[in-house]
Amino acid sequence: MIALLLVLIPLIGGGLTLFLPRPALARPVALTIALISLIAVLLGLCQFTQAAHWSYDEEWIQPIGARFSLKGDVLAKWMSLLSSIGAVLSILGGWNTDRKLPARFYGLLLWMQAGMSIVFLASDAFLFYFGWELALIPAYFLSSIWGGEKRIAVTIKFFIYTFVGSVLMLIGLIYLQQLTPDGSFQWQAFRNLELTESKQIWLFWLFFLAFAIKVPLFPFHTWQPDAYEQAPTPVTLLLSGVMVKMGVVAMIRWLLPILGIGAFIWSDVVICLAVVGILYASLIAIRQDDLKRLIAYSSIAHMGLTVAALFSLTGFTNNSNVVLHYHHIGFQGVMLQLFSHGVNIMGMWLLADRIESRFGTRKLSELGGLARTAPTFTIFFVIIALANIALPLTNAFPGEFLQFNAIFHAQSPYRIVFLLLSGMGVILSAIYTLNMIRRIFYGETNAATENGLRLTTAETLALSIVVVLVLVFGIYPQAALNFTNDFSWEYLKSIDITRFLAK
Amino acid sequence: MAMLSFPNIAYLIPLLPLLGFLVNGLLRNQLSHRAIALIGSGVMALAFGISLLVFYHVPAGAPTILTAFDFIRIGELQIPFAFQLDALSSLFLLIITGIGFLIHVYSSAYMHEESASHYGRYFAYLNLFVFSMLLLVMGANYVILFIGWEGVGLCSYLLIGYWFRNPAYSQAANKAFVMNRIGDLAFLIAIFWLIARTGSVSFTDLPMAIGTVGQSAKLSSLDITGITLLLFIGATGKSAQIPLYTWLPDAMAGPTPVSALIHAATMVTAGIYMIARSNLLYTAAPLVLSIIAIIGVATALLAATIALRQNDIKKVLAYSTVSQLGFMFLALGSGAYVAAVFHVMTHAFFKALLFLGSGSVIHAMSGEQDIRKMGGLKKSLPITYWTFLIGCVAIAGIFPFSGFFSKDAILLSAFLKSPIFYVIALFTALLTAFYMFRLFFLTFGGSFRGTEEQHHHLHESPAAMTIPLVVLAILSIVGGWVGIPEVLMHGGDRLVAFLSPVIPVSSGHEISHATEYMLMGLSTGLVLLSILFAWNKYKQYRAEESDNSFARLLENKWYVDELYQAAIVQPLHKLGGWIRSVFEPKVADGAIQGIGRSVRYLSQQFRLIQNGQTGNYALWMVIGIVVILSVQFFLRK
Secondary structure, three states: OHHHHHHHHHHHHHHHHHOOOOHHHHHHHHHHHHHHHHHHHHHHHHOOOOHHHHEEEEEEEHHHOEEEEEEOOHHHHHHHHHHHHHHHHHHHHOOOOOOOOHHHHHHHHHHHHHHHHHHHHEOEHHHHHHHHHHHHHHHHHHHHHHOOOOHHHHHHHHHHHHHHHHHHHHHHHHHHHHHOOOOOOEHHHHHOOOOOHHHHHHHHHHHHHHHHHHOOOOOOOOHHHHHHHHOOHHHHHHHHHHHHHHHHHHHHHHHOOOOHHHHHHOHHHHHHHHHHHHHHHHHHHHOOOEHHHHHHHHHHHHHHHHHHHHHOOOOOOOOOHHHHHHHHHHHHHHHHHHHHHHHHHHHHHHHHHHHHHHHOOOEHHHOOOHHHHOHHHHHHHHHHHHHHOOOOOOOHHHHHHHHHHHHHOOOOOOHHHHHHHHHHHHHHHHHHHHHHHHHHHOOOOOOOHHHOOOOOHHHHHHHHHHHHHHHHHHHOOHHHHHHHHHHHHHHHHHHOOHHHHHO | OHHHOOOHHHHHHHHHHHHHHHHHHHOOOOOOHHHHHHHHHHHHHHHHHHHHHHHHHOOOOOOEEEEEEEEEEEOOEEEEEEEEEOHHHHHHHHHHHHHHHHHHHHHHHHOOOOOHHHHHHHHHHHHHHHHHHHHHHHEOEHHHHHHHHHHHHHHHHHHHOOOOOOHHHHHHHHHHHHHHHHHHHHHHHHHHHHHHHHOOOEHHHHHHHHOOOOOOOOOOHHHHHHHHHHHHHHHHHHOOOOOOOOHHHHHHHOOHHHHHHHHHHOHHHHHHHHHHHOHHHHHOOHHHHHHHHHHHHHHHHHHHHHHOOOOEHHHHHHHHHHHHHHHHHHHHHOOOHHHHHHHHHHHHHHHHHHHHHHHHHHHHOOOOOEHHHOOOOOOOOHHHHHHHHHHHHHHHOOOOOHHHHHHHHHHHHHHHHOHHHHHHHHHHHHHHHHHHHHHHHHHHOOOOOOOHHHHHHOOOOOHHHHHHHHHHHHHHHHHHHHEOOOOOOOOOEHHHHHHOOOOOOOOOOOOOHHHHHHHHHHHHHHHHHHHHHHHHHHOOOOOOOOOOHHHHHHHOHHHHHHHHHHHHHHHHHHHHHHHHHHHHHHHHHHHHHHHHHHOHHHHHHHHHHOOOOHHHHHHHHHHHHHHHHHHHHHHOO
16 A cells, blocks of 8 residues: 555646646645655554555556556665655755746656656566656656756757667566566566576676666766756756666666676676776866766765675675675665665755855855855755765765675675775765865855855755754664665575576 | 763763764854853863763773664674773873863863854864764774764864865865875775674674684784784874875864864874774784884884974974874884873873963964064963973973883883884984974074064963963873883883783883883983083074075975875876866767767757647657557567
8 A cells, every 4th residue: 555655646646736727836735745755655664564555466558467566675665765755855955946837847746756666666577667767757858848058958868878778678678578487577577587697698788778877887977967967956856866776776676686697797897887987986076166067976976886885795605694694784785875875965966956046156166155154054065065975973974884895795806906996985085075165165255155145944944854864874874774684684695696506 | 870870971971072062063153252161161071070980990800891872783793882991991081081171271262262153163173073082982893983083084174174264274174184084994994804804893802803712813814914004004194194194284274272182182192092902903913013113213203304494383393293103103013002002191291281382372472383483482471481391391201201201111112123213213302302492492592583563462371271281281290100110110100000901011022121221311311412402503593594405305394295296186186187078078978979969860859849838748758658568569479
């Protein structure tokens, strides 16, 4: 029931919002719907926790064997929580910005959320694919109608990139479906295929490319800074906070358990790309004058670390509990960081949006001295920016800490090199983040920043939610780790490819 | 009231400064100067009181572990948020809270001209700094230690850049944080390594890890060497050793009491603490110990040579800190962990005294920091003069001032390690005495060289500043008496006995009393000569000729900053710029743009349909889905 509600609330709510008679109602209605989704998730986490509450299965498109089946495992619940928090933050953050056609804007925003809910919850590959596209189409329209000056060119690039990925994935899905005995798209049916190495080795790329573009992983990332820069901030916030997590979630659910051998064979290549991406994106961020692009590149670097950690967990354990234990440590980090990075990057977008809307510029060189004229805003910014670089006692520290452990235990001859290079990201991120803070907040004010900036109630509320999450999971990460603990252990057993050796 | 008795009361030690941080930070616009100073210093006084209590209760045997909650627990990996109370941590608690308290009191007068809001911010940061340092020394495992470790890095960043309107200051703050983070990365990797081999990060599991209690070791000697080396690299960042020392002199940008806090009570002593805490591992890694000794003695010498030619009163003191830290690392590298901790303590007394004294001078000189423009301050600042003199005598190491005993212990350990270390260390000690008394005579001796206006304004500082000076001066005299060497007084070295539960007493080298007397006599005699030489040279000021190239080399700090800039910073900067403006648009993005051009026709069509009519968009969505579904349908066998 909960699972279905999480899809239906934003879907129907979005439809309602689209056709609201009075534009002024759009924001409150959209916020209400987002809050209802959030309450539904929280109820599902605290009250209705049984599997029955979180699953749904119905005939859907019978001719092709696709079913409308949703199943909320811990990963899905965790991401649904992030996604519903994201929707609330996104609407709150844009509360004071007047937009043309608000009803359409918020309606599409909610549909985006519906699509993401499907992606997180689907246990049918075709439904998953449907959600993947459903989330994308509103994002595409939102960017092309409400975006910045270069929105047309940028959205086309965004579209081409993701379309190429989607087509490849669709081919892969259909291929797998053909192999199942009963022509099913069910996750379990795919999982039972146990394909041979020679097939996995190329099938891997059909899926991986789609997911890597979404994350995005170097060198498939060039759509992202442009898209983040040009999209309206509430959309960027959802894109980077939640939608890019779809790429990692897809790898976790649809790639490693199904094409485990392929993933292991290519893991060195993937980790290498991820690690190069960390350095590459961080170096660009150091030389970036545009605040939004800087945040975009920092996001590429951070997601690169998560992907590197995830692929470090592939391979054989020989059913050794010791190896599993170390993988467990690393995977718990991936789970934690999926959530924490989402929260932090959404906080960064809220802040960046406020600066842009107040001063009409995103250029660091045109800002300065805000620490004196906007002290409260400065405190929010510094806390969230430091969380973004994983300072201890913020939420990203335990996540990154555990992820590095994953890389340390990768079954790769290059693991030490990977660890050292990805570790460089720790230093580089400090450089670009502190430079960003210095250029926005320190030094003397100029004509633009002289009058400071005030936060509205809605903005203060949104930023406070972020800061509370930063501190709660920073000081007591065990709360999150307890939630994901058993799931992580079982999951790692499921992606262990030792079972192929026995055959 | 189980909460208010030992050991639970120890929770209050870090919590009190945290509370002060929150109250002063959040209410800084509402509170008066008086209330802010009272809260900021009050929590420190209470924390010091409790630290005293803990110090007297701390058991002589096994440490007391206080576990608050699970920080990270995954299967068998347990990283509790726990504190460890034992001889080593309780000693550091006293130093941190005691000297921290004096610095807070001093600050209440020194920073009084700041507006209430900035005054509140200043005290909030100061409390947070102490909180981080307390986490660092109280943490019962490497992860909690690391939290404090990065925490002090953050606080030093905030305080060095306290006057954020000056761009050079915020640059210095960034430099401090980034250099620290380089070391932090090594520290982190050491933790990962430790987890990988032993599955634990708790200090109490270290004996088990190296297998001293009758079972096989979990760590091979390669592991131990690697881990200790990485931890030491971390320490070079935090404790300003070669090659990561250049941030510390720049850190002078912060208010002077902050320098006292960084150099004496917090931050730079962290590296010494961490290595002393890990002494079991280090003793098992002789190669790393030798590296530490070499780096330590080299840093001590390098920094001392630079200090000879600095004219900023705070810069001289900053390089002297780097040099004294080098001494401490030399002791660690010689296996004399207690001597290093001893020197941390005495150095905390006299370096806090010297920095606060220099603050008093700067205060009186209306912000002037150049000692060439001072002179003759003895008359107007009698308390500052006498206490500063005591500080200089203590750092020079004259019997029976505190510095004598700790420096002597270090020189002795260096002698036992290798005569070469001893000779270099002794030479450095002579340089130390020389540059400190150069500083002293130029500042207080001779006649006044500043402007008429400054002369008119000269005044002794208020009591809130001079009382801490007097207390620290007393400590600088008597502070060394807890570690009187056996040769001078039987049972005089109480520090070794006190720390023995944490740092086992080594039974190694014994040297004859005659040799020990000779070493002591030699160093004292030479130091006195060195002071005389300084007196002779600087009792009357004359401009120093800096035309010889060696003097210029020293004045420019051996051009190390320039070297780093040219060899590391600039290339990275250029690489980043090249990637951003050449590789990214031309290569990474160029590929996809090529595809984009080839479907330009398609994009024209897209442009046509973006006409703002939502009906059309909905239509396109439906078409898209239908197309996908039909493709799917026909592909089906």
